[in-house]
Amino acid sequence: MHVVAEPIQRLIDAFNRLPGIGPKSASRLAFYLLRAPAEQVQELAQAIAELQGAITYCSRCQNLTENDPCFICQDTQRDTSVVCVVEDALDVVAIERTGAYRGLYHVLHGAINPVAGIGPEDLRIDALVRRQSQEHFQEVLIATNPNMEGEATAMYIARLLRPLGVRVTRLARGLPMGGDVEYTDELTLSRALEGRREM
Amino acid sequence: MHVVAEPIQRLIDAFNRLPGIGPKSASRLAFYLLRAPAEQVQELAQAIAELQGAITYCSRCQNLTENDPCFICQDTQRDTSVVCVVEDALDVVAIERTGAYRGLYHVLHGAINPVAGIGPEDLRIDALVRRQSQEHFQEVLIATNPNMEGEATAMYIARLLRPLGVRVTRLARGLPMGGDVEYTDELTLSRALEGRREM
Numbered sequence: 091m092h093v094v095a096e097p098i099q100r101l102i103d104a105f106n107r108l109p110g111i112g113p114k115s116a117s118r119l120a121f122y123l124l125r126a127p128a129e130q131v132q133e134l135a136q137a138i139a140e141l142q143g144a145i146t147y148c149s150r151c152q153n154l155t156e157n158d159p160c161f162i163c164q165d166t167q168r169d170t171s172v173v174c175v176v177e178d179a180l181d182v183v184a185i186e187r188t189g190a191y192r193g194l195y196h197v198l199h200g201a202i203n204p205v206a207g208i209g210p211e212d213l214r215i216d217a218l219v220r221r222q223s224q225e226h227f228q229e230v231l232i233a234t235n236p237n238m239e240g241e242a243t244a245m246y247i248a249r250l251l252r253p254l255g256v257r258v259t260r261l262a263r264g265l266p267m268g269g270d271v272e273y274t275d276e277l278t279l280s281r282a283l284e285g286r287r288e289m
Numbered sequence: 290m291h292v293v294a295e296p297i298q299r300l301i302d303a304f305n306r307l308p309g310i311g312p313k314s315a316s317r318l319a320f321y322l323l324r325a326p327a328e329q330v331q332e333l334a335q336a337i338a339e340l341q342g343a344i345t346y347c348s349r350c351q352n353l354t355e356n357d358p359c360f361i362c363q364d365t366q367r368d369t370s371v372v373c374v375v376e377d378a379l380d381v382v383a384i385e386r387t388g389a390y391r392g393l394y395h396v397l398h399g400a401i402n403p404v405a406g407i408g409p410e411d412l413r414i415d416a417l418v419r420r421q422s423q424e425h426f427q428e429v430l431i432a433t434n435p436n437m438e439g440e441a442t443a444m445y446i447a448r449l450l451r452p453l454g455v456r457v458t459r460l461a462r463g464l465p466m467g468g469d470v471e472y473t474d475e476l477t478l479s480r481a482l483e484g485r486r487e488m
Contacts, residue, residue: 093386095354095360096355097336097344098340098353100336101333101336101340104333107329108318108321117379118309118379121377122307123337124341130303130306131337131338131340131341136334136338137303138333138337139330139331139338140296141296141297141322142322145297154294156294179320180316183293183316
């Protein structure tokens with residue numbers, strides 16, 4: 091038996107298929123949209139409908155972009171001597187938000203994960219090696235995630251690039267700001283000890 | 290400075306305006322949809338775009354519906370001697386899910402709330418009184434929320450309907466199932482004591 095009208099149920103089901111949205115949030119969203127200003131609702135529908143068609147990959151850094159090359163690669167103010175290698179477009183967003191990095195990026199679109207059947211050939215690693223020979227970066231800063239897949243990917247890339255005579259660096263690992271030594275897991279704490287610095 | 294491509298940012302902003310979706314969830318959803326099957330994405334967009342146009346109010350019970358009268362009012366298996374009065378369409382869903390109620394509904398679309406400027410005339414209370422004189426229910430079960438607005442609304446409706454000779458009842462208040470006497474707030478506990486029953 092259906093409990094809500096079919097067009098509402100259809101939307102609840104569609105929301106429920108999205109990550110992190112359970113049945114309760116899905117129906118809250120659907121009922122909210124029922125009463126929301128028509129303009130806001132149509133804006134959302136249009137933004138979703140047009141999303142995939144409007145987005146492509148930057149042929150240089152492989153980031154998601156509306157225009158190729160992307161706005162970061164086009165920006166003449168960036169430091170072109172360093173490239174930061176990330177797993178995902180969202181990592182670019184996170185690093186840009188810090189304001190602490192002014193170099194270029196290279197987006198791999200994943201990490202090496204033998205269990206999930208993702209090998210180096212499934213990532214944009216070839217394109218990175220090609221860029222190194224063309225753009226002659228002085229530093230390749232690897233910013234993959236601090237987990238098994240990210241570490242494996244970082245090692246693989248470092249091994250490929252070092253023979254090309256470039257300095258390969260990695261984001262520091264250590265205590266997160268606002269964290270607590272007492273509650274820090276052993277692995278993070280050992281990395282923080284290894285990476286200790288003069289002050 | 291924009292950090293992500295404009296079509297992605299536009300969708301992130303639109304998601305972020307929905308209740309319960311913060312900036313982080315909004316970008317997670319947008320990036321998920323970027324990679325989701327095109328069919329799923331278009332289904333979601335269409336469900337949102339068509340929602341408001343496809344939904345109207347049931348002229349009998351005031352519930353949201355695709356067809357008027359709604360499927361509950363059309364259902365000849367329902368017990369037409371009792372009507373359950375709820376604040377919202379979502380309350381109908383919740384009560385239907387229990388399977389413990391087979392009567393009709395009446396949706397008020399809100400509760401009396403002087404602070405927010407919502408008076409009885411803003412709710413579908415007139416329509417309920419009209420239904421009582423036409424449909425002659427034997428029982429009106431008031432299922433407004435157990436908070437100040439819901440209580441005020443329940444009292445207002447009871448005062449209007451009692452002179453019409455109908456039995457007016459209210460959902461029981463007491464300990465929630467799975468709850469803990471020790472951690473129950475005083476108000477709920479006093480209602481549970483007042484409402485104690487022979488066993």
